[in-house]
Amino acid sequence: MSVPGFTESYLPLFASILPLFAVPVLRLIKEENANRFAAAVAVVDFLLVLAMYPAISGGAKYLLILDTGLQLKVSFMADALSIITGLIAVAVWMLTSIYAVEYMSHEHSLRRYNVFSLLSLSGMLGVVFTGNLFTLYIFFEMLSVASYVMVIHEETQEALQAGFIYLFMGVAGGLILLFSIISTYSITGGGELYKIGGKLAGHPMLPYIFWGFIFGFGVKAGLFPVHVWLPSAHPVAPAPASALLSGIMIKAGAYGILRTVYTIVGKEALSSHHLITTALLTLAIINIVLGSAVAIKQTEIKKMLAYSSISQIGYVILGIALLTPKSIMGGVVHIFNHAIIKGTLFLCAGAFIHQLGVRQLKDLKGIGKRMPVTMFCFTLAGLSMIGFPPFNGFISKWFLALGALEVSKVGSYGAGVGILGLCVLLLSSFMNLVYYAPIIYGGWFGEQTEPGAAHEHAVETLENPLENADPNWWMKGPLLILGFATLFFGIFFQLPLGLAEQVSKYFF
């Protein structure tokens, strides 16, 4: 079935289900090679998504509708928004998988970990590349359930408890989402994203459906107040899984919220509901401020990073909720940028744990002398997170600020919102500075604490505290690529920005 304005292509389908088909193959492979195999699959998948990029960035859109024998059709779609999210997701996934080859090599149950990692990858890409809500729901649930196993990988009491909350909230969120999705099907007569737009406008159920979508996706995104699972679940997973959870998978939620506001409900339909947009904006601001405020108080590296993610996802939602062309660009670009930054930070945290067994922030003092490369990457990402130019975090904040200014031109309500938005951006940057700067400073210039006590799980127990403890190239390579990417995309920001501009043009 061909639809005008869309090219029929199997690429989005293949990209989404490739990891799914790799799962049975994984059964045939020796357990110690499972990590390598998963990494290879991620590389192939990356190439598949990359193959879509040239055409999509040129303005084409892919769509494929398949009959399944059910009453509902399965469809896959790729447009600028799917590509920017999908590309960064699979790219970070690929690098993380390569990193995991070394990181996970001493772990137990490798086959299980990689099976569910592949399933999660499929779920993530499926969410991003679906053409209708039905298909989205399938992949979304798959992502929730599969990533649960990644969360509880360590099987400690703490991990199991965190995973339990994660699974429960994820599935409950999915069911709320299901309610909204089915309502949408009933009202609009179908859930194809390309033709759904605006059909819900003026319907009395609209607010309920809207909030169903927002909270359904919000659980995954870590939106206040359904974020409670996030700070406990993200840190307990092994570092590569944390990086994926915090850097990539919460973007499935953010992507969903973006689709809800702009595609499913449509900003025209929302324009008559000031209360809704204000409420969403308020939630975003609470996310930003609360996330940062709690992050400051953390003593554990990964926990701090998890709270920082809550704060950062607030940026994305802020960009979505401001409803201006520039702010949406900021939001979309931040999906891209934050994936890189948070990926780097979690992988660095993983390197600290893997090499020296360091989990606490206080033990990071002077670690720059022992692990200069890792600390260097951490510094790049940290600076980017605070929003210094010329790092990529700056670009997102710049466009979010422009968006806030755009809003402030529209009436007194807009002025209030715009100025509030700007203040929050400034405040948050300052708060980021408060908790990232001391780590970076301490890491390079601090006095090294007594080695030993915290280091019992370390892989390398070095006699000489000055000896270089950087990880090997399996881990260092991805770290350096991601670290430099924060700088690269801060200077050459055409790639994410070009796509973001298309997204914004499409919606406005």
Add this chain to the structure above:
Amino acid sequence: MLLLLVIIPALCALLVAVSGDKHESWRNFFCLLPCAANFVIVILIGQMVFGGQELVTTLVWASPFAIEFAANYFAVYMGLLINFLWLLTMIYSFGYMVHEHAKTRYYTALMLALASTMGIIFSSNLVTFFIFFEGLTFSVYPLVIHEETEEAYQSGNKYSVYLICGGTMVLFGTIAVYALTGGTRFVPGGIPALKECSENILLLLFIMFTAGFGFKAALLGLHSWLPDAMIAPTPVSAVLHAVAVVNVGLYGFYKIIYTIFGVELYQQMGFGTYLAIAASATIIVAAVVALRQNEIKRMLAFSTVNQLSYVLLGITSFQFIGMLGAMLHIVFHSFMKITLFYAAGTIITQSGNKYIGNMAGLAKKMPMTMLAFTVASIGIIGLPPVAGWVSKWYIMQGFLQNLSTAHIIFALVFILSSIIELGYFTPPIYLAYFGDKEGHVKPAKFGTEAPWTMLVPMLITAFVALIFGVWGSIPHMLAKPALLELLGTVVK
């Protein structure tokens, strides 16, 4: 041809009884033969039905007691399901029953139950339906008391009191329908003469039939025989109390709603709303009660009570998509629940424990069993990609079609129920996979993977449940014409 479906198993029941324990291989042969033969015959019948042929068999004694059979899409749909699962259960039984006593009685009763079920499904009037309905009730009794313990006899008593009460109500309804309309034949779209009856009479009929079939379909208040009947050997719980008996209850509801009252009259009288309220209450209460069970089979029994009402609630949406969902849910639920019972039975025989709390670490000892268990529970909870979610989606869409407050509440019942189901299916799975860590109860001591006779049926049903969730052609192909036919619409 239709008679064969009843005669073959009935004859084989005799042969099984004759073979006895002495000729075990013959007995096993006569157990498998009717299931396989019936399955093939139903397929042939299905081909004829799709070919547009009319298949009717009548045995007349006196006019009200005409024993009539007819083939239609819905009967084929149910027939395929039940015979297929019966076949698998027989294979499973061979593994399960190895150490049990009174096998001949057991297999004979199972064959008689199959004959009765076939009679019910292919019956074309209420009298025939009733006769086989009672036949099923009686043939299951020896299976319920199989253990012959005090507890088993008590459960057996409860079972017979409940179901004979139900049967009597159905009988009353049957007589009333005959008295009012001069016939009891099922008419797609409803018996026209009933439309002229007074409202009070119709209400009485509704109450009699709802209560009568409500016993077998385990509506709230009428359900308590089902968890108790779980004392029976697990294959019985699987094929009868998850599939045949309870599905026959649902089948009765279908026959009454679609071919006695007719959807129009049913809706007009507001019966749909009553049934929907009863079903919703059943769904929620059964789910909550299931949360509190510690015995695996009892938990599954309450889960069955809960799931059966999904179907009833789906019917009362009276939207095509909702009713289609209900019809599909019969099949999906059967596959998922039978998998769960197979797994539970395997756990009970292999590890000697029947409590959820003792399942800790079981997954390492019985990986395939726990895999099947997990797949099926995902389906029951209603998560993709296992089948249960498709029917749930359809039914919810049926309710959300017109978005009145009541309909939205009925749709939300499914959401709530799914969340509770997640609550009671997580502990066994969680314990089995991760429970052997410190701080939990000690892991199950015994337990090895089951013999293939038990493992293969379980994996097949789990696999089918999974396939139906992503590729639904086969059930849809049958369910759609079946539903159209029940509604009295001409099928192409």
